Amino acid sequence: MKSEVAHRHITAQAIDPLFTEKVKKMRGGENILDCIQCGVCAGSCHARFAMDYSPMQIIKMVQLGMRQPVLESSTIWICASCYSCATRCPRGIDIPALMSGLKNIAMANNVPCAIETKPKFHKTFVEILRKYGRMHEPQLQMKLINKTNPKELFRNASLGLRLWRKGKIKLQPPKLENSASIATIFENTLKNEEE
């Protein structure tokens, strides 16, 4: 009996049908069951070379309820939202929105990501906007780079200097006049999400 279970590729224990239902409720996931596995997304993706699963495979895995491997995949983090795939998808699936939604679930559940910078990027981006209402690139970069790696530190310092010399970044953080309205927006939306 045991061997019969072992030779099946996907065991029932690894399947979570509720995951599929959850994804169907997100933007980009509404029509995920319409996917016919034609592969046009996989063939159109310019970042496919860096992904472990193609977008087509991710969609199939979501259909099957393979929660863990989907949320642990590099694919959802590599997608740059360029919309090549969604422009061509014959079933009208908003694949980049789906990838964003999967990232959202991964972050909300603290699913470990092979590249630590990935979830940290989103968190830091939001923190900086909450503080200033606009982006302050030097802070974003400084918070994300691995400061214990001298080579990385040096390369980023040289990029920063290059941009600063050309007047493309300012050391002074930005400031909005009506920062109270930004604070309210953050407070209300982040609260809403918890409900």
Add this chain to the structure above:
Amino acid sequence: MSCKAVNTVLGIELIEIPDWNCCGSIDAVYAYNPLLSIALSTRNLSLAENMKMDIVTLCSACYFTLSRANKVLREDASLKGKIDKVINDAGLKYAGEVKVRHYLDVLANDVGFDKISQYVKLPLKGLKVAPYYGCLLVRPPKISNFDDPEHPTSMDNLITALGAQSVNYPDKTKCCGASLAITDESVMLEMTKSLLLDAKDLEADCIVMPCPMCHFNLDAKQKDIESHFNIKIDLPILYITQLIGLAFELDPKELGLHRNVVSPKRLLNRLKNA
């Protein structure tokens, strides 16, 4: 900077939205909290609505992000209700009257390339230009519909109107890697490298493009691509209005060309001696 200079010639007046905030980018905020992303975009839309004006962006990513907010607010009544509540609390309201457009769309469809060509003082004869549209300027078609999503031609026509030659660039809508520059640099370097090398292959003198995000990857990171792959590229990357300004014979300083990381000096000398 170059846009302001070109606008003076063309008689276009753009008014900066007072106290605008970051739109939250395509995915940076959206993946963290979609509601927050839409609310941040809506704040900008609301400020523009107060001015009774449409929004013109110089960035493909802002163009997409603000348009997406408009689209989901139109299509999803329950989300619209939530957003209304959030922004009302912040002392704002948004009725949904604002159109979001990219500057290239305005040039192509409101001003017209015929009119632009009338202002050309220095036709860019002999200059081979690769038009890089990137991702979100012309797609997805549900959001951007002023040009063809697979084979756009507006920038090609602009280049021709300026007297230059537009090269038949197969990478025109490929992705540069966008924010992977920060989160997964080696992937972005690989993606942008192929765009640059293909333009070199076609003997382009420069790439012209419509987005500051792509500009960062193609221009500011070009040195990193050169050192990472141990290759020489040295290809100037011009924002659309920088190229237009050159054909209008505006001062390169006024066009901010000295602020490009890859020096366009050789290109400028060639134009001077042509």
